[in-house]
Amino acid sequence: MDDEKRIVSQAPYLRLGVNIDHVATIRNARGGRHPDPVRAAKLAVAAGADGITAHLREDRRHIRDEDIARLKAEIDKPLNFEMAATEDMIAIAVRTRPHAACLVPERRAERTTEGGLDAAGQKNVIGSAVKTLSDAGIRVSLFIAADQRQIEAAHAAGAPVIELHTGSWCEALLEGDADVATKEFERLAKSAAFAKSLGLEVHAGHGLDYASAETIAALPEIVELNIGHFLIGEAVFVGLDNAIGTMRGAMDRGRGA
Ligand SMILES: CC(=O)[C@@H](O)[C@H](O)COP(=O)(O)O
Numbered sequence: 001m002d003d004e005k006r007i008v009s010q011a012p013y014l015r016l017g018v019n020i021d022h023v024a025t026i027r028n029a030r031g032g033r034h035p036d037p038v039r040a041a042k043l044a045v046a047a048g049a050d051g052i053t054a055h056l057r058e059d060r061r062h063i064r065d066e067d068i069a070r071l072k073a074e075i076d077k078p079l080n081f082e083m084a085a086t087e088d089m090i091a092i093a094v095r096t097r098p099h100a101a102c103l104v105p106e107r108r109a110e111r112t113t114e115g116g117l118d119a120a121g122q123k124n125v126i127g128s129a130v131k132t133l134s135d136a137g138i139r140v141s142l143f144i145a146a147d148q149r150q151i152e153a154a155h156a157a158g159a160p161v162i163e164l165h166t167g168s169w170c171e172a173l174l175e176g177d178a179d180v181a182t183k184e185f186e187r188l189a190k191s192a193a194f195a196k197s198l199g200l201e202v203h204a205g206h207g208l209d210y211a212s213a214e215t216i217a218a219l220p221e222i223v224e225l226n227i228g229h230f231l232i233g234e235a236v237f238v239g240l241d242n243a244i245g246t247m248r249g250a251m252d253r254g255r256g257a
């Protein structure tokens, strides 16, 4: 076994956080109660998810307040609550006390989370949010681009965890732009190693599918992947349990397990 393989095979277990936002997107399309995101979360946990991620957007386009309350009450795996760093969301998080909160940027006009949180440009706001949430016993993560300045800012803000935004790498892969994809992956690999050297826990997510999850699993510094849209799409064809099982297998192969 070559050195690289050995290093990866000694890497810690790679957790899978299943994001169930887009079960709520389908539910909200008709304004009813079906399909229920909490039922999906229970199925995901039964299928091997190590945690559940849900993004309560300010416009409530998918996950709603009652979904977060029910997830906290009914799911026995860690809940990773994605949220903007606003007073309203911080109040909801402190009241709900999820296992973790991930601070993400939001713009109503965006179709999905486009960029990473600007931790470097919002030091006071982010630092204050990290303190309030941490004081409430919530593990705080910052959803940032693979950028040294943002990683340093996240560390300075006191966040114990970062989640690297993998969107631009995944987009380049889907568009078949090999040069850009290679450059983006190198940035992710360097950023993961740099963040780990600062003592940060490193997660990754956004746009991941089976192939890209297997590839990024080879980065030993990353200990959690948060994956949603692709899994919910796959679930339409093969069922959520099978999609999660296949994703788990891809992650384990990438980890060299
Ligand atoms: C922060 C992140 O990458 C995901 O949670 C993503 O935001 C899913 O929600 P949307 O698809 O509404 O952006």
Ligand SMILES: NCC(=O)COP(=O)(O)O
Binding pocket: 019, 053, 143, 163, 204, 205, 206, 207, 208, 226, 227, 228, 229, 230
């Ligand atoms: N933070 C990333 C996440 O939770 C899921 O993103 P996606 O897989 O829905 O793009």
